[in-house]
Amino acid sequence: MITPASVASTIRVRLFASYAERLGGELIEVPAEGIRTVADLLERLRALPNGAVVGPATLVAVNLRHSPPGTAVRAGDEVAVMPPLAGG
């Protein structure tokens, strides 16, 4: 059984490029309380030191899929918060 106080209370967020540099690393943990959607998570990240880097063009993937702001986020999901893409 998963213990709510240990695993389920934290969302692990992968960060990339400028976001990883400014927000404290490639993998951060965010308390899950009060976060139900992608929009909630972004609001929380923007409240961090240097959170202004998370601009309006930010992309979020939940479990490897691009996910709009209304997408549900649960502890245990693989959540990635990404600056605008620049491949190719």
Added chain:
Amino acid sequence: MITPASVASTIRVRLFASYAERLGGELIEVPAEGIRTVADLLERLRALPNGAVVGPATLVAVNLRHSPPGTAVRAGDEVAVMPPLAGG
């Protein structure tokens, strides 16, 4: 001076692919008399043995330029009579 009876009385015609095979080689000489245009030359070639190979899609180049039927042809010109292209 060019002697009319030797050089100027003959049109040298380059032939390619199926035309060269059917009309007697890659370079043939055609008496210039009566030939003033590309159309005249084609008519003369079609009267040769196997001349039926010179079909409606034949291309003619005079001095390396694609040339429509009304184009003037003179002895001394480089004239090429070509089947439909099949490059690439």
Added chain:
Amino acid sequence: MSFLTRLPIQLDGLIAEVAGPDRGGIASFLGTVRDHHQGRAVRGLEYTAYEPMAEETCREILLEAAARWPVQVTLRHRLGELAIGDVAVAVVAAGGHRDEAFAACRYVIEELKGRVPVWKRETFVDGTVEWVNASQQAIGSGQSAMGETLE
């Protein structure tokens, strides 16, 4: 099959992957590192990716292209440090005719640029280092920096 690589991209190898005796038209695209970006002289750059999602998205894009046109198609995206002129991305599409080869090749490079999570950090000749697109986003307020944004 891995579409991301830290080794130099070899176009001949990609062509061999998709070529075949019934596919007479092969269209390719190479994206190489340019020596300038928005008017500034570039010394080199580094690509980084969200690797599992990038691999999965590349696979999806190639499946989409193969479903839409009768082609064999592949791609590679380089990661790590690149110098001017290095190949950053390659797409090759082979079909029976050139129309479908060109169309599929174009589709894949456009989708790749819009959907595959890869980022680029440029080192300029003046010594500064910048993540591409990061500054655009910081400048605007409420304005999208690119067409593929979600909010």
Added chain:
Amino acid sequence: MSFLTRLPIQLDGLIAEVAGPDRGGIASFLGTVRDHHQGRAVRGLEYTAYEPMAEETCREILLEAAARWPVQVTLRHRLGELAIGDVAVAVVAAGGHRDEAFAACRYVIEELKGRVPVWKRETFVDGTVEWVNASQQAIGSGQSAMGETLE
């Protein structure tokens, strides 16, 4: 510069001809020998050309492309005997952006097929040998076998 060659076409060499530090987009097309033609199994083929006119026409087409788009562009057409899978024609266009590279590459291959005096003789697996397009022309009467005809 000779655009016709009796040696195998090396794409890497053509890319090196047109690549440059300010040209980040390189589009290529390869035409290869297919194993069938109009439903018949092909063993191999031979290309022949009206060489001086073919060289001149290739040069003109490349100049047209370079005048119309900001690109460096080149091509090769193979002559002589080719086997299945061999590269018969290659076009490479390099530009600052992929739009112009793709457009110029496509323009050159289309114009080449329509204007450059090259012919192809196919040897079929059943032993017969035929000049491509020759039969179409003989069948029709007053009907053009292709769009580029002059009469």
